[in-house]
Amino acid sequence: MTDPVAQDFWAELRATTQARIGLGRTGDALPTQRVLEFRSAHAAARDAVHQPLDAQALAEQVEAVGLGRPVVVTSKASDRSEYLRRPDLGRTPADLSGVPAGNAEVGFVLADGLSPRALTDHGVSLLSALVDEFGGTYSLAPPVIATQARVALGDHIAQALGVQTLVLLIGERPGLSVADSVGVYLTHLPRPGRTDADRNCVSNIHPPEGLGYELAARVVAGLVSGARKLGRSGVELKDTSRADALAAPSEILEL
Structure with a gap:
């Protein structure tokens, strides 16, 4: 059985990320709810790839x-x-x-x-x-x-x-x-x-x-x-719109 304290700990962390963490276990397997969530996400990803654009x-x-x-x-x-x-x-x-x-x-x-x-x-x-x-x-x-x-x-x-x-x-x-x-x-x-x-x-x-x-x-x-x-895009062009005010290398254009 899942420790209620551990469950509460992971629930708080799960709220901060979309990654699958702290899934718990039932015996030596994942809980049924987590397995179904995974299968649903996998199906949604497959549907997104194959669904034609209108x-x-x-x-x-x-x-x-x-x-x-x-x-x-x-x-x-x-x-x-x-x-x-x-x-x-x-x-x-x-x-x-x-x-x-x-x-x-x-x-x-x-x-x-x-x-x-x-x-x-x-x-x-x-x-x-x-x-x-x-x-x-x-x-x-x-x-x-x-x-x-x-x-x-x-x-x-x-x-x-x-x-x-x-x-x-x-x-x-x-x-x-x-x-x-x-x-x-x-x-x-x-x-x-x-x-x-x-x-x-x-x-x-x-x-x-x-x-x-x-x-x-x-x-x-x-x-x-x-x-x-x-005069060009790519590796020499960097996004500094959200960066702290730091001195950029001379070869990098500061936006």
């Missing part, structure tokens, strides 16, 4: 943000199964002829990634927070919604849009604690062939447990400003 419904919500009617594009992955088996196809566009070319400073891509559910739950609210945070500082291209998409697909879309800086919102890989987290990838001067070293990422966006929309937007806005001053 791109048209999302497009209507995105249009209400005020950046224009979004174009929907897809990768060369023909379906979800192929997308999961062939990451390379998720990085290559099937057809970008409908993407409007321009010369805006910043472009947005909303990609389903490995959790379409995350984009459905948080994509529009996060996009709205980003637009509000930019506050008219930059010219913004019409948004693009990408399905069966990996991060690098955004480079092709950005090149077609003609934007200087790409902000890509994408559903992150679901875990057993969170199945609907969004990541934001920033690429300055995007083009096909860019690597992860050329990007900055703000992850774990899923209020109320994860990073909130407004705070995430402030971090992204700081990174966009820094990238445009530095």
Whole structure:
């Protein structure tokens, strides 16, 4: 039988984290409740990966943000199964002829990634927070919604849009604690062939447990400003928006 004092101790700690700690035991096994919780979380993660994105419904919500009617594009992955088996196809566009070319400073891509559910739950609210945070500082291209998409697909879309800086919102890989987290990838001067070293990422966006929309937007806005001053994004660009006032190395741009 579980010690009531130990149970109370772990209950207090569990309130501070989404990790599975202090699960207890029944004989030499986990309690039935903990086993069922694990199976439920595993099922939610699997569902988040396989659930298709309703791109048209999302497009209507995105249009209400005020950046224009979004174009929907897809990768060369023909379906979800192929997308999961062939990451390379998720990085290559099937057809970008409908993407409007321009010369805006910043472009947005909303990609389903490995959790379409995350984009459905948080994509529009996060996009709205980003637009509000930019506050008219930059010219913004019409948004693009990408399905069966990996991060690098955004480079092709950005090149077609003609934007200087790409902000890509994408559903992150679901875990057993969170199945609907969004990541934001920033690429300055995007083009096909860019690597992860050329990007900055703000992850774990899923209020109320994860990073909130407004705070995430402030971090992204700081990174966009820094990238445009530095002339590049990636490993040389650091987020100091939440850091203490410390002297930064001379080679690192302080935002």
